[in-house]
Amino acid sequence: MTSGVGAPRRARISARTLRTDRWWLPPLLTNLGLLTFVVYAGARSFMGKWYWVEEYGYLTPFYSPCLSESCLPGSSHFGTPLPELPGWIPLGFVALPFLLGFRLTCYYYRKAYYRSVWQSPPACAVAEPHGSYSGETRLPLIVQNAHRYFFYVALVVSVINTYDAALSFTHGVGLGSLVLTTNVILLWGYTLSCHSCRHIAGGRLKHFSKHPVRYRAWTLISKLNVRHMQLAWTTLATLMLTDLYVMLVASGAISDLRFF
Amino acid sequence: MSYKAKFKIWRGDDQTGELHDYLIEVNEGEVVLDIIHRLQATHAPDLAVRWNCKAGKCGSCSAEINGRPKLLCMTRMSTFTEDEVITVTPLRAFPVIRDLVTDVSFNYKKAREIPSFTPPPGLGPGEYRMKQVDVERSQEFRKCIECFLCQDTCHVIRDHEENKESFAGPRFLMRIAELEMHPLDSADRVREAQDEHGLGYCNITKCCTEVCPEGIKITDNALIPMKERVADRKYDPIVWLGSKLFKREKA
Numbered sequence: 001m002t003s004g005v006g007a008p009r010r011a012r013i014s015a016r017t018l019r020t021d022r023w024w025l026p027p028l029l030t031n032l033g034l035l036t037f038v039v040y041a042g043a044r045s046f047m048g049k050w051y052w053v054e055e056y057g058y059l060t061p062f063y064s065p066c067l068s069e070s071c072l073p074g075s076s077h078f079g080t081p082l083p084e085l086p087g088w089i090p091l092g093f094v095a096l097p098f099l100l101g102f103r104l105t106c107y108y109y110r111k112a113y114y115r116s117v118w119q120s121p122p123a124c125a126v127a128e129p130h131g132s133y134s135g136e137t138r139l140p141l142i143v144q145n146a147h148r149y150f151f152y153v154a155l156v157v158s159v160i161n162t163y164d165a166a167l168s169f170t171h172g173v174g175l176g177s178l179v180l181t182t183n184v185i186l187l188w189g190y191t192l193s194c195h196s197c198r199h200i201a202g203g204r205l206k207h208f209s210k211h212p213v214r215y216r217a218w219t220l221i222s223k224l225n226v227r228h229m230q231l232a233w234t235t236l237a238t239l240m241l242t243d244l245y246v247m248l249v250a251s252g253a254i255s256d257l258r259f260f
Numbered sequence: 261m262s263y264k265a266k267f268k269i270w271r272g273d274d275q276t277g278e279l280h281d282y283l284i285e286v287n288e289g290e291v292v293l294d295i296i297h298r299l300q301a302t303h304a305p306d307l308a309v310r311w312n313c314k315a316g317k318c319g320s321c322s323a324e325i326n327g328r329p330k331l332l333c334m335t336r337m338s339t340f341t342e343d344e345v346i347t348v349t350p351l352r353a354f355p356v357i358r359d360l361v362t363d364v365s366f367n368y369k370k371a372r373e374i375p376s377f378t379p380p381p382g383l384g385p386g387e388y389r390m391k392q393v394d395v396e397r398s399q400e401f402r403k404c405i406e407c408f409l410c411q412d413t414c415h416v417i418r419d420h421e422e423n424k425e426s427f428a429g430p431r432f433l434m435r436i437a438e439l440e441m442h443p444l445d446s447a448d449r450v451r452e453a454q455d456e457h458g459l460g461y462c463n464i465t466k467c468c469t470e471v472c473p474e475g476i477k478i479t480d481n482a483l484i485p486m487k488e489r490v491a492d493r494k495y496d497p498i499v500w501l502g503s504k505l506f507k508r509e510k511a
Contacts, residue, residue, distance in 0.1 A: 018327030
């Protein structure tokens with residue numbers, strides 16, 4: 001090793017790290033968590049069925065908005081401006097790439113997958129396996145700077161998901177309505193706690209005192225921002241659970257628990 | 261209540277060195293620096309260690325304990341079990357001088373490269389009043405004791421010696437953020453942060469925040485806000501257009 005911790009004049013220690021704790025566990029768990037979501041979301045997005053419960057107005061977030069003529073009757077809350085799609089295109093293809101982009105460029109997820117997937121570094125003070133490193137200074141990673149644009153689209157999708165959840169209450173109240181609503185509240189939490197949102201709301205200012213409303217907004221978002229990591233993982237879980245619930249009800253595997 | 265602890269201390273210089281085993285007495289309430297001092301007094305009078313305040317405020321006694329960058333004076337022996345082997349090495353991102361003492365002059369060079377606080381021209385003393393909300397973001401960064409643990413753990417330079425030329429490291433990117441967020445600073449820090457001080461190298465893996473003994477949220481409150489300001493300036497055509505049309509530069 002001639003570079004990094006093995007560079008000339010540094011302490012001659014051959015070990016990659018002298019850490020004695022289980023530093024490999026968090027990146028392993030992160031990989032497992034991300035893999036679970038990618039496999040589940042990929043399978044469900046391409047499945048093309050069991051995404052809409054007409055009787056109760058439940059639409060899974062993976063298929064929202066459903067804008068093509070291939071969508072089941074009633075599931076297109078905003079019309080069908082798009083023609084029928086071939087089976088290999090997910091019905092939620094309008095929003096999914098942006099939501100994926102929002103999470104891929106998210107400051108928290110960047111930390112998570114740079115550490116776990118790319119091992120750069122796998123943990124603090126553990127030497128990374130790469131010979132060179134240019135960070136986010138060039139393509140493709142310089143695209144991470146577009147996070148705010150994905151955030152804008154994510155805001156619109158959150159409004160659409162809110163509409164979907166609200167629409168389910170026009171059919172009465174069931175466990176599915178509460179599941180959709182909980183998911184939407186947490187999605188708003190994740191979206192609004194975003195670092196770009198914090199910056200746009202007021203972080204970019206030099207004089208908070210001249211902009212009291214934006215300062216207040218920045219203060220509130222800063223409080224949410226502290227929980228951005230927790231919200232990132234919670235919403236991955238609630239997205240899968242919400243979709244799973246809708247899938248099970250739509251397929252007839254379970255019946256919805258109705259309150260009203 | 262005292263016991264004998266097993267220590268491995270790295271000893272050597274910038275050419276050679278190895279871990280040496282020691283069995284040293286530990287008493288209740290002691291920190292690792294106390295043990296290093298006892299080692300000097302009883303076993304190794306020539307052991308080199310840099311220290312000063314013993315209160316976590318001078319930033320002198322930075323080292324790596326069981327592979328983790330820490331202050332020797334703030335690491336309590338009670339955090340280890342009695343049969344645990346405790347390994348103490350110098351900071352591994354910087355050239356070693358001798359034993360636990362490293363040459364941290366890289367950091368002083370980087371500090372000198374940052375233009376100092378620049379108030380608007382013609383502003384006299386007492387002509388400007390700042391409100392607390394305007395300065396408290398910068399005040400968090402003033403807690404820095406310059407222990408350079410964040411510099412040591414940052415993989416951009418720890419694992420890639422060649423990046424030292426173009427990357428200032430989290431401590432000094434935070435210094436730029438401190439000045440950039442200061443309501444009275446009029447210098448253009450944003451473009452320099454990216455082009456001259458290597459902000460783009462940071463991949464926000466938060467190790468700097470994890471090791472900071474002052475608990476400064478370096479990544480969330482300094483590095484990411486600076487990255488967002490760089491995005492405003494260099495990568496966001498809408499903000500750029502808005503700043504030209506509405507003169508929002510000095511907001």
